[in-house]
Amino acid sequence: MSAPLQMTAGDGPAARDSDEAARNLTVRKLLRALWRDKLMLFPLLFLVALSVAAVGAELLAPHDPFDQNLRSRNAPPMASHASETSSFPYLLGADPLGRDLFSRLIYGARVSLAVGLASVLASGTLGILLGLMSGYHRGWLDDVVMRGVDVLMGIPGLLLALFILFLVGTGFWNLVIVFALTRWMIYARVTRGLTLSFREQPFVEGAQTIGCSDSRIIFRHILPNLASPILVLATLEIAIVILAEAGLSFLGMGIQPPAPTWGRMVAEGRDYITSAWWLITFPGLAILLTALSLNLTAAWLRMVSDPVQRWRWFMGRPESRREGDSGTALADSEPQSSRTDMESPEPAHGQAANGDHLLEVIDLRVNFRTPDGLLNAVNGISYTLNRGQTLAILGESGSGKTVSAEAVMGILDSPPAFVTGGTVLFDGIDLLQVSPSRRRRLCGERIAMIFQDPLTALNPAYTVGSQIAGMFQEHRGTSKREATAKAVELMDRVRIPSARERAHDYPHQFSGGMRQRVMIAAAIALDPDLLIADEPTTALDVTVQAQIMELLAELQVETGMGLILITHDLGVVADVADHVAVMYAGKIVETGPIEEIYSSPAHPYTKGLLESAPRVDRKMDSLQQISGAPPNLRFIPSGCPFHPRCAYVVDRCLVEPPPLYEVRHERSASCHRFEDVMHVS
Numbered sequence: 001m002s003a004p005l006q007m008t009a010g011d012g013p014a015a016r017d018s019d020e021a022a023r024n025l026t027v028r029k030l031l032r033a034l035w036r037d038k039l040m041l042f043p044l045l046f047l048v049a050l051s052v053a054a055v056g057a058e059l060l061a062p063h064d065p066f067d068q069n070l071r072s073r074n075a076p077p078m079a080s081h082a083s084e085t086s087s088f089p090y091l092l093g094a095d096p097l098g099r100d101l102f103s104r105l106i107y108g109a110r111v112s113l114a115v116g117l118a119s120v121l122a123s124g125t126l127g128i129l130l131g132l133m134s135g136y137h138r139g140w141l142d143d144v145v146m147r148g149v150d151v152l153m154g155i156p157g158l159l160l161a162l163f164i165l166f167l168v169g170t171g172f173w174n175l176v177i178v179f180a181l182t183r184w185m186i187y188a189r190v191t192r193g194l195t196l197s198f199r200e201q202p203f204v205e206g207a208q209t210i211g212c213s214d215s216r217i218i219f220r221h222i223l224p225n226l227a228s229p230i231l232v233l234a235t236l237e238i239a240i241v242i243l244a245e246a247g248l249s250f251l252g253m254g255i256q257p258p259a260p261t262w263g264r265m266v267a268e269g270r271d272y273i274t275s276a277w278w279l280i281t282f283p284g285l286a287i288l289l290t291a292l293s294l295n296l297t298a299a300w301l302r303m304v305s306d307p308v309q310r311w312r313w314f315m316g317r318p319e320s321r322r323e324g325d326s327g328t329a330l331a332d333s334e335p336q337s338s339r340t341d342m343e344s345p346e347p348a349h350g351q352a353a354n355g356d357h358l359l360e361v362i363d364l365r366v367n368f369r370t371p372d373g374l375l376n377a378v379n380g381i382s383y384t385l386n387r388g389q390t391l392a393i394l395g396e397s398g399s400g401k402t403v404s405a406e407a408v409m410g411i412l413d414s415p416p417a418f419v420t421g422g423t424v425l426f427d428g429i430d431l432l433q434v435s436p437s438r439r440r441r442l443c444g445e446r447i448a449m450i451f452q453d454p455l456t457a458l459n460p461a462y463t464v465g466s467q468i469a470g471m472f473q474e475h476r477g478t479s480k481r482e483a484t485a486k487a488v489e490l491m492d493r494v495r496i497p498s499a500r501e502r503a504h505d506y507p508h509q510f511s512g513g514m515r516q517r518v519m520i521a522a523a524i525a526l527d528p529d530l531l532i533a534d535e536p537t538t539a540l541d542v543t544v545q546a547q548i549m550e551l552l553a554e555l556q557v558e559t560g561m562g563l564i565l566i567t568h569d570l571g572v573v574a575d576v577a578d579h580v581a582v583m584y585a586g587k588i589v590e591t592g593p594i595e596e597i598y599s600s601p602a603h604p605y606t607k608g609l610l611e612s613a614p615r616v617d618r619k620m621d622s623l624q625q626i627s628g629a630p631p632n633l634r635f636i637p638s639g640c641p642f643h644p645r646c647a648y649v650v651d652r653c654l655v656e657p658p659p660l661y662e663v664r665h666e667r668s669a670s671c672h673r674f675e676d677v678m679h680v681s
Contacts, residue, residue: 040300043293054110061103062088065260069098074276093278104260111261115245116238119179124234127187132218135195149185157182165253179241198222202457205411211444224461232302239294246287262287358562359385364422366407375633377403379586390563392577398630400586401566405532409449410439444475448523452535454515458507464518465503471525490521513544532564549576570613582606585631585641592667602669602678604646648673
């Protein structure tokens with residue numbers, strides 16, 4: 001029986017129309033945006049008219065810009081043409097050699113725009129490539145590029161341009177080369193800074209987990225997110241280059257006569273400023289209006305080129321989104337099922353589920369090298385996961401849960417993080433020893449990861465459908481049409497209403513619960529053998545948390561995949577997990593079947609976590625809590641790391657680190673007094 005859909009406040013026709021308008025930027029939508037801000041019509045129309053005039057100068061210029069008529073020297077605007085070959089007046093007057101000023105302005109626009117566009121294309125290409133490479137790879141390349149930027153930025157640009165032109169001579173292509181060599185640093189610094197920022201975003205880590213190559217991550221995942229600031233910067237740079245070209249032409253180091261340039265026209269008219277004001281006024285106005293229009297256009301492009309701001313632009317009112325900011329999701333009315341009531345999944349690859357170790361982590365160690373010293377984030381943890389099994393890794397923030405998962409996936413930010421020891425066996429393959437390309441293939445096709453914040457884990461520059469479809473295009477080589485169809489099927493599978501329509505929406509147009517469903521759809525696209533879910537229910541309300549956990553459990557039963565669930569919320573995993581590993585200060589302090597640990601914890605930390613959870617079946621005046629705070633991982637206490645917060649501490653705990661004692665079969669606890677803890681429990 002299909003679940004009925006609830007329509008939220010933003011599901012009406014108006015919201016759909018607004019979302020449709022926000023999806024892709026077309027000419028019609030640009031015109032609508034312009035109509036909402038009529039002030040932008042003037043600079044854009046000016047630039048369009050200027051471009052048309054520059055391209056069609058031969059058709060629009062009333063006179064030959066090189067035709068001299070000394071009888072019309074410094075003729076005022078609208079003066080009659082003294083030549084017998086033409087009767088068209090001098091619209092803006094004539095220059096000291098009797099050449100038509102209006103015609104020369106039109107041809108001068110061609111020169112200015114051509115120099116500006118060619119220079120920006122050359123300098124932008126060079127600077128963006130160097131910025132992307134240095135920001136993503138860092139290391140020695142970053143040092144070399146940025147030191148070069150620092151040196152060149154310390155030299156006055158005009159002085160450097162004059163020096164180079166003095167050596168190589170003037171001319172169009174020499175000007176382009178000069179501007180490329182003196183302006184690429186701007187692009188490199190901006191691109192490098194943005195790349196460093198995006199490099200740390202979860203959606204880049206997500207691309208790494210699905211096996212994308214570095215070049216694909218750089219050009220398909222990072223570069224599109226730089227489109228808005230780069231487009232704005234390039235527009236501003238065109239204005240700067242046009243001004244610089246005019247300045248060099250004014251100084252006689254630009255394109256040489258008789259070619260008309262605005263800077264040269266200003267220079268030629270400066271000696272007649274009192275007697276023929278139009279000689280300097282009209283070229284100066286052309287330079288001013290062009291630079292001003294480009295600056296205003298850059299501000300407008302910043303708005304319409306950014307997906308989030310464009311969406312708000314077309315929506316008009318942010319509160320009219322399809323699903324509100326509160327994270328309210330469409331309700332799923334299918335009954336929840338307990339994990340214990342589910343049938344055991346069929347083993348993958350024809351192997352028995354019992355004792356079939358899909359993942360085996362042995363003595364894994366991860367350190368962070370910081371300016372203050374070495375930080376032991378993961379300190380020798382070991383665990384196994386069988387096919388079709390769910391392992392919950394519990395612990396407070398900073399206990400090493402996420403770092404251990406990132407070490408398994410190979411997406412640690414290195415430096416400063418380094419795997420300093422241990423073995424990670426996935427289906428018999430040591431992930432720490434294989435080549436990066438093979439690890440990318442494994443992580444893309446057989447291992448997947450869901451991150452705790454889907455809004456930042458999903459790429460904001462792409463629709464959710466294209467991001468899911470990218471999995472099939474990257475690893476299966478399917479066509480775009482087929483991949484999109486599979487993406488819609490997956491969105492249906494994770495119960496996203498109106499999947500076909502919503503596949504064209506951007507991540508910010510979904511509620512928190514629906515974004516997490518999109519992440520799950522992308523993670524299971526290639527039917528992975530192992531799924532790692534890092535805090536998948538963070539910041540979601542209780543109802544949506546239950547829906548997400550139920551969905552993960554159902555998908556696990558359907559596919560037989562192993563599931564590692566990282567969380568600090570014991571209630572979230574109570575009906576889902578088979579086994580639990582409790583982490584504290586980078587170590588696993590207790591592990592075993594979930595029913596046994598919940599009913600009879602063997603470590604004081606586990607006992608404290610359970611007692612601090614609110615209970616609906618017990619009257620409580622106040623919540624219990626674990627005293628103190630987790631230790632600084634640079635200065636882990638001697639002996640048992642939990643002893644400063646432990647109610648069972650004895651002298652032995654202060655000096656002797658407890659090993660993982662075998663409490664029962666498949667049950668271990670790192671506590672010298674585990675028997676006392678279990679007896680009290």
